[in-house]
Amino acid sequence: MRKTPQKQKQKQGRTAGRALAGAVAVAALCTAGCSNGDTPAEVASRAASAVASAGAEVSAAASRAADTAASAAAEARSKLDGIKGGVNAKEAVTLGTASTDANGTTVVPVTVDNTDDSTKSFAVQVNFKDDGGNVVDVVVVTVDNVAGKAKGEGTARSTHQLSGKITPETARAVRY
Numbered sequence: 467m468r469k470t471p472q473k474q475k476q477k478q479g480r481t482a483g484r485a486l487a488g489a490v491a492v493a494a495l496c497t498a499g500c501s502n503g504d505t506p507a508e509v510a511s512r513a514a515s516a517v518a519s520a521g522a523e524v525s526a527a528a529s530r531a532a533d534t535a536a537s538a539a540a541e542a543r544s545k546l547d548g549i550k551g552g553v554n555a556k557e558a559v560t561l562g563t564a565s566t567d568a569n570g571t572t573v574v575p576v577t578v579d580n581t582d583d584s585t586k587s588f589a590v591q592v593n594f595k596d597d598g599g600n601v602v603d604v605v606v607v608t609v610d611n612v613a614g615k616a617k618g619e620g621t622a623r624s625t626h627q628l629s630g631k632i633t634p635e636t637a638r639a640v641r642y
Contacts (some may be wrong), residue, residue, distance in 0.1 A: 535600075535601045535602055535603060535604060538603060538604035538605070538625065539591075539593070539601065539604045539637075541604075542591045542604050542605070542606045542637070542638075543591075543638075545589065545606050546589055546591060546606065546638050546640050549589060549640050549642050550642075551642055552589070552640035552641060552642035553640065553641050553642070554638075554639070554640065554641075555578070555588055555639040555640060555641035556636055556638060556639045558578055558579045558580070558581060558588070558639065558641065559576065559577070559578055559579075559588070559590050559636045559639045560576075560577045560578075560579075561574050561575070561576060561577075561592065561622070561634045561635075561636055562574055562575030562576070562577070563575075564594070564632045564633065564634050567623070569627075570627040571623055571624045571625075571626065571627060571628075572594055572603075572623070572624040572627075572628045572632050572634075573621055573622065573623050573624070574592060574594075574621065574622040574634040575619065575620075575621060576590055576592065576607050576609065576619065576620045576621060576622050577617055577618070577619050578590065578609045578612060578617065578618045578619075578620075578639070578641075579617050580612040580613065580614060580615065580616055580617070580618065580641070581615070582614055582615075582641070583614040583615065584614045585611055585612065585613050585614060586612055586614075586641050586642065587608065587609065587610045587611060587612065587641070587642055588608070588609045588612065588618065588639060588640065588641050588642075589606055589607070589608050589639065589640045589642070590606065590607045590608075590609070590620070590622070590636060590638075590639045591604065591605075591606050591636070591637040591638040591639070592604070592605050592606075592607060592622035592634050592635070592636060592637065593634070593635045593636075593637045594622075594624055594628055594632050594633075594634055594635075595632065595633045595634075595635055596628075596630050596631070596632065596633075597630055597631050602628055602632070603624045603625055603626065603628060604637070605622050605623065605624065605625060607620045607621065607622045608620065622634060
């Protein structure tokens, strides 16, 4: 399809307008950044340094979050290991869909199935994972006094606000 002369002029006008806008932006940046006598290279160097610094801060925050999740996992492991006379009950746990409550924390319904004849309690470690599969929070939910051959319910609640798509996972469960 052939462009009409009018359409070609419109396109040239848009291209020239964009070039002019770009030139104005560069001039404004240089004027603002170079107003104290700095060269454009010095301004660019400061900008690159600021970007690197921001990247380092993000990396440090991610590292702190990973350390917090690892610490929570260790605490959960300790709680479950401290239960005397318990049996593995991971397959007796069903997790619902994660949602966000009014406080901004992630909540997940936890259902346990007591297949024993007598009343039992359950301790369930729930890991909250982000889209990348990284554990971003860990909690232990206790569902007390579930009657024999019955189901009990609880709620796993994150310890802080989590962002993005969060997937809950039953890491461990103990019936006692």
